[in-house]
Amino acid sequence: MDINMTIIGQTIAMIVFVWFCMRFVWPPLVHALDERRKTIADGLAAAEDGQKKLEEAQARFEETVRESREKAAEVIQQAEKRGREIVDQARGEAVSEGERLIAQAKAEISQEASRARDALRGDVAAVALSGARQLLEREIDPATHKQLLDKLASEL
Amino acid sequence: MAAGQKTAGEYIQHHLQNLQVCKVDGEWVWNHCQGNFWTLNVDSMFFSVFLGALFLFLFWRTANRITTGVPGRFQAAVESLVEFVDTSVKETFHGESKLIAPLGLTIFVWVFLMNLMDLIPVDWLPATAHVAGIEYLKVVPTTDLNITFAMSLSVFVLIIYYSIKAKGVSGFVKELTLQPFNHPIAIPFNLVLEGVALLAKPLSLSLRLFGNLFAGELIFILIALLGVWQLPLHFAWAVFHILIIVLQAFIFMMLTIVYLALANEEH
Numbered sequence: 001m002d003i004n005m006t007i008i009g010q011t012i013a014m015i016v017f018v019w020f021c022m023r024f025v026w027p028p029l030v031h032a033l034d035e036r037r038k039t040i041a042d043g044l045a046a047a048e049d050g051q052k053k054l055e056e057a058q059a060r061f062e063e064t065v066r067e068s069r070e071k072a073a074e075v076i077q078q079a080e081k082r083g084r085e086i087v088d089q090a091r092g093e094a095v096s097e098g099e100r101l102i103a104q105a106k107a108e109i110s111q112e113a114s115r116a117r118d119a120l121r122g123d124v125a126a127v128a129l130s131g132a133r134q135l136l137e138r139e140i141d142p143a144t145h146k147q148l149l150d151k152l153a154s155e156l
Numbered sequence: 157m158a159a160g161q162k163t164a165g166e167y168i169q170h171h172l173q174n175l176q177v178c179k180v181d182g183e184w185v186w187n188h189c190q191g192n193f194w195t196l197n198v199d200s201m202f203f204s205v206f207l208g209a210l211f212l213f214l215f216w217r218t219a220n221r222i223t224t225g226v227p228g229r230f231q232a233a234v235e236s237l238v239e240f241v242d243t244s245v246k247e248t249f250h251g252e253s254k255l256i257a258p259l260g261l262t263i264f265v266w267v268f269l270m271n272l273m274d275l276i277p278v279d280w281l282p283a284t285a286h287v288a289g290i291e292y293l294k295v296v297p298t299t300d301l302n303i304t305f306a307m308s309l310s311v312f313v314l315i316i317y318y319s320i321k322a323k324g325v326s327g328f329v330k331e332l333t334l335q336p337f338n339h340p341i342a343i344p345f346n347l348v349l350e351g352v353a354l355l356a357k358p359l360s361l362s363l364r365l366f367g368n369l370f371a372g373e374l375i376f377i378l379i380a381l382l383g384v385w386q387l388p389l390h391f392a393w394a395v396f397h398i399l400i401i402v403l404q405a406f407i408f409m410m411l412t413i414v415y416l417a418l419a420n421e422e423h
Contacts, residue, residue: 006306007303010302011306015310021262025212025216025219026219026238028219030242032222033238039224
């Protein structure tokens with residue numbers, strides 16, 4: 001239990017150990033810790049940056065989608081309008097075509113009618129003539145009365 | 157018990173005796189060195205240097221292989237210790253020093269390892285040594301006053317060094333003589349007061365560690381005398397002692413840092 005030379009030995013040991021620790025052990029350990037801390041800090045910053053970028057991209061994406069939707073709605077509206085126009089135009093053309101056809105048909109009908117009337121007129125003259133011939137029997141010479149009969153027929 | 161025929165007193169005495177070597181009349185003499193300063197406690201020196209070297213080897217190997225990526229388990233343990241010491245130093249010592257933090261780490265781990273020897277059952281190593289022909293063996297270096305005083309006196313030298321470095325010789329002398337009463341008449345009184353306060357630092361530092369570990373070791377030895385009852389008691393005391401050995405190592409480190417921080421501060 002006496003104080004003896006051991007105290008000197010231990011002092012030397014302590015000086016050597018502390019020097020060794022200070023020279024070879026502590027610096028690399030602390031350096032590595034600092035480096036890892038920096039890496040982690042960088043990683044966190046990068047993650048935050050990425051988050052921000054993601055948010056920006058999200059906002060841009062939503063903006064684009066909104067614009068597209070608006071554009072699509074506009075296109076649909078235009079298409080509908082155009083469609084209506086086409087239908088209206090088609091309907092107008094159809095109506096005018098119909099009217100034209102009707103007018104044509106009417107003209108043909110009246111033409112046909114006047115032709116029929118002409119034919120009828122001739123037939124009536126012939127019937128009248130044959131009637132008159134039957135009534136008068138041979139008393140009437142067709143050649144002599146032809147002029148009279150033509151005049152009659154034109155008056156029908 | 158290895159002490160077959162010994163009485164309890166002899167058994168305890170035997171356990172508290174260092175393995176000593178000294179030179180008497182030009183010859184190396186073992187274990188008959190009472191009162192001779194030029195005596196070496198071979199067991200204390202051996203375990204102290206062995207444990208210090210073990211600590212430095214393990215940490216040095218880790219430091220050499222260190223990766224800044226994902227650490228291994230041992231590296232993580234070393235890193236948490238380094239981080240712990242580094243934080244303690246940065247919180248207390250507000251100056252630039254390349255020495256304080258490694259000093260704190262060395263003291264903490266080294267003292268812890270030396271204290272840890274206390275948990276080895278008291279008879280194992282001495283009995284093994286006895287078989288090998290070594291008569292005495294004290295396995296806990298921190299129960300040797302020489303070891304604790306050597307460490308606290310090294311710290312004391314550093315306290316004076318940092319005081320002078322921070323305040324200059326005149327500042328250090330002023331601190332010793334003009335405090336707490338700043339008057340020329342009070343200089344002797346101040347000197348006594350401050351001198352005691354200064355000297356109490358290494359004294360309390362070493363005696364606290366020595367006292368705690370010596371008492372713990374003594375209780376282990378007493379428990380070892382109890383026959384079968386030593387088993388539960390030894391276990392209980394060992395569990396309690398785990399706390400003490402870590403705490404004492406931490407206190408030694410922390411007080412070293414605090415003393416050096418105080419020495420480094422301007423008043």
